Amino acid sequence: MDCKQTAADLSARMDGETTAAPPAAIEQHLADCRDCRTLDADLHKQDTDLRAAFSRRRETIAHLADRVVHALREDHNPRPTVLRWWHLVGSIAAGFVLAIALLRPLPPANHNTTHTPVVASMLPIGHVALATGPLQMRADDSHPWSTVSAGTMIPGGSWIQTPSAVRCEIVLDDGSRVRLNGGTEIGVWPDRRVQLARGELWTSASEANQPMRLCADDLTFRANDAQFNVRADADHWFVTVIDGSPDVAGPDWDAPLQVGETMRISHDGVEDRYCEADLLLATRWMNELLVRRGVDDPELVGRIYALLAAMDHTQASAMYERELRLLGDGSAPSLVRFVRSYCSNDTAAARTCIQRKEAARILGDIAPIQTVPDLIELLQCSDTDVRYHAARALQRLTKVDLDIPAARFRQPQCDPCERVGHTWQRWWEESPDSAFP
Amino acid sequence: MVDGELVRQTLAGRTDAYEELVRRWTPRVTAVCYARVGYGSAAEDLAQETLVRGLRALPSLADHAKFGSWLCGIAIRTCLDWLKAKERTQVSFGTLARDKSPDEMFTADTAPADADAEHRDELDRLLAEVDRLPPRHREALTLFYYEDLSYQEMAEILGVSTATINARLTQARNMLRERMGAGEA
Numbered sequence: 307m308d309c310k311q312t313a314a315d316l317s318a319r320m321d322g323e324t325t326a327a328p329p330a331a332i333e334q335h336l337a338d339c340r341d342c343r344t345l346d347a348d349l350h351k352q353d354t355d356l357r358a359a360f361s362r363r364r365e366t367i368a369h370l371a372d373r374v375v376h377a378l379r380e381d382h383n384p385r386p387t388v389l390r391w392w393h394l395v396g397s398i399a400a401g402f403v404l405a406i407a408l409l410r411p412l413p414p415a416n417h418n419t420t421h422t423p424v425v426a427s428m429l430p431i432g433h434v435a436l437a438t439g440p441l442q443m444r445a446d447d448s449h450p451w452s453t454v455s456a457g458t459m460i461p462g463g464s465w466i467q468t469p470s471a472v473r474c475e476i477v478l479d480d481g482s483r484v485r486l487n488g489g490t491e492i493g494v495w496p497d498r499r500v501q502l503a504r505g506e507l508w509t510s511a512s513e514a515n516q517p518m519r520l521c522a523d524d525l526t527f528r529a530n531d532a533q534f535n536v537r538a539d540a541d542h543w544f545v546t547v548i549d550g551s552p553d554v555a556g557p558d559w560d561a562p563l564q565v566g567e568t569m570r571i572s573h574d575g576v577e578d579r580y581c582e583a584d585l586l587l588a589t590r591w592m593n594e595l596l597v598r599r600g601v602d603d604p605e606l607v608g609r610i611y612a613l614l615a616a617m618d619h620t621q622a623s624a625m626y627e628r629e630l631r632l633l634g635d636g637s638a639p640s641l642v643r644f645v646r647s648y649c650s651n652d653t654a655a656a657r658t659c660i661q662r663k664e665a666a667r668i669l670g671d672i673a674p675i676q677t678v679p680d681l682i683e684l685l686q687c688s689d690t691d692v693r694y695h696a697a698r699a700l701q702r703l704t705k706v707d708l709d710i711p712a713a714r715f716r717q718p719q720c721d722p723c724e725r726v727g728h729t730w731q732r733w734w735e736e737s738p739d740s741a742f743p
Numbered sequence: 744m745v746d747g748e749l750v751r752q753t754l755a756g757r758t759d760a761y762e763e764l765v766r767r768w769t770p771r772v773t774a775v776c777y778a779r780v781g782y783g784s785a786a787e788d789l790a791q792e793t794l795v796r797g798l799r800a801l802p803s804l805a806d807h808a809k810f811g812s813w814l815c816g817i818a819i820r821t822c823l824d825w826l827k828a829k830e831r832t833q834v835s836f837g838t839l840a841r842d843k844s845p846d847e848m849f850t851a852d853t854a855p856a857d858a859d860a861e862h863r864d865e866l867d868r869l870l871a872e873v874d875r876l877p878p879r880h881r882e883a884l885t886l887f888y889y890e891d892l893s894y895q896e897m898a899e900i901l902g903v904s905t906a907t908i909n910a911r912l913t914q915a916r917n918m919l920r921e922r923m924g925a926g927e928a
Contacts, residue, residue, distance in 0.1 A: 313913055313917065314909055314910060314913045317909060317912050317913040317916060318894075318909050321887070321894070321912070322893075323893070323894050323905070323909065345920075348920055349916055349920075352869075352916060352919060352920060352923075355865065355866060355869055356869065356873075356884070356888050357888060358866055359866040359867075359869050359870045359873075359888075360870075360885075360888040360889055362866070363777075363782065363870070363889070364770065364889060370769055370773060370787055370790060370791065371765055371766045371769035371770075373791065374765050374769065374791050374794045374795070375762045375765055375766070377791070377795070378758060378761065378762065378765070378795070378798070379758075379762075429795065429798065429799055431799075462799075481828075496799055
């Protein structure tokens with residue numbers, strides 16, 4: 307026997323497992339090999355220490371089990387202030403009436419109809435991540451709508467609707483996101499199925515073993531790792547594919563959907579398809595939600611930069627500028643970063659960058675009070691247009707100009723401008739907190 | 744009551760039956776998650792997520808008696824998804840009320856009152872070295888010591904042969920022995 311094999315056998319013997327070599331052979335080798343005897347002793351000592359060490363970690367497991375049980379109990383008896391229809395559930399023996407109240411017809415595929423997934427459907431399958439106002443949720447037609455807000459967990463089999471002026475974003479457990487435009491109603495189920503009853507939604511379907519299914523009447527849109535927007539309109543659906551390769555199936559037909567296209571679809575199939583001129587503008591209804599994700603949200607920042615990049619003094623630029631302005635305060639930090647990134651860059655490309663000048667101009671009009679320090683910094687920019695628009699914004703926000711018009715900041719040399727800059731800095735430092743929203 | 748019967752009762756609407764399954768299988772599921780992603784709150788979150796996913800997916804379990812191995816399979820897939828995405832896309836159970844974080848639980852006050860401080864430090868160092876092992880070796884060692892599984896049980900969970908289990912444990916122990924200092928471990 308060699309020592310390498312003996313090491314494996316010593317390990318197995320210590321674990322109470324069958325060894326490759328007969329026990330007698332192992333014993334004989336140990337009698338002849340001091341190194342393996344030392345190894346055997348070390349392994350036993352190590353084994354004792356490992357058992358002691360892991361026993362300490364094992365103590366946390368009991369607490370873990372308690373937490374899971376607690377969570378399951380909470381889901382079975384959720385807080386009634388959030389969902390009033392749970393009151394009925396809480397007062398009835400667990401399971402039986404709930405099965406009647408909550409059971410919804412589910413697609414025959416992937417379901418064992420002899421087992422009613424009553425408990426499974428009560429568990430949350432997602433939550434309302436963002437909302438521009440209160441929205442409504444209910445279990446089914448027999449239950450009244452309850453008002454809910456951002457942060458609400460969504461049980462499987464729930465229906466959600468947005469008032470006409472409210473938009474929301476739902477995040478599902480599988481990582482998929484569904485954004486609802488105003489006046490939209492959807493149902494959500496645990497098996498990656500969403501039903502669009504009316505309105506408009508955008509979805510980013512995460513990648514998974516089975517595709518996400520968006521059902522609209524007798525149509526089914528299937529998507530895996532894809533983004534698309536669907537708007538319902540009487541007997542037609544308008545689908546814009548932003549990313550990925552979803553497809554659509556009707557009662558007796560199916561068709562792939564192409565990225566960058568908008569398609570008009572009816573029960574009979576794809577009636578029309580055309581290249582979507584601008585995906586940014588096609589989904590601009592989501593901007594209000596993106597702003598609520600925070601000024602540093604990557605998707606918001608990316609959208610702002612994309613809008614800026616598209617502004618090239620063509621006719622369409624006015625539309626992009628309008629979208630930037632509608633983003634309001636939410637776009638200001640990104641615009642500042644964009645402008646600032648060019649200020650220290652004295653290349654010809656930077657000097658002639660149209661987008662920088664456009665971004666500065668927009669900032670001049672919409673920059674909020676929180677950007678005062680950034681605007682003061684931009685007074686030092688090598689681009690005179692940037693200095694001018696920064697001065698405009700500062701005059702608008704601080705009401706301080708010392709009789710020096712902002713246009714003076716366009717001059718290469720402006721001695722009085724430095725004085726105004728210092729004054730604005732003092733104003734910022736001395737202003738009370740009440741001056742800021 | 745055997746697992747199969749608890750599964751049947753759960754599907755009939757008795758959530759207390761699933762609670763029993765949770766208590767029974769939490770150690771194993773946690774061990775699998777620790778083994779896959781390393782010790783820490785992420786593994787515990789993934790273990791909790793596995794247990795809840797198990798409840799949701801229960802109707803799809805064909806052989807109720809194989810609940811345990813089926814649940815471990817879910818745990819492995821959950822961990823793989825997390826490792827692949829490197830982001831918490833699943834519902835984070837960090838929002839669940841918990842009295843202590845795992846680190847707070849794992850404090851000196853949980854150790855025996857007469858524990859030798861130096862020995863505790865040695866055990867801490869040993870665990871740190873376990874966490875530094877290559878993933879497959881850490882996985883095998885963690886599963887073995889957490890749950891005291893047999894080679895056959897580990898082989899079924901990990902989808903390898905018992906000889907492979909033996910080899911990984913042997914190599915893991917050898918690496919620990921070297922890192923901790925021969926003769927001191």
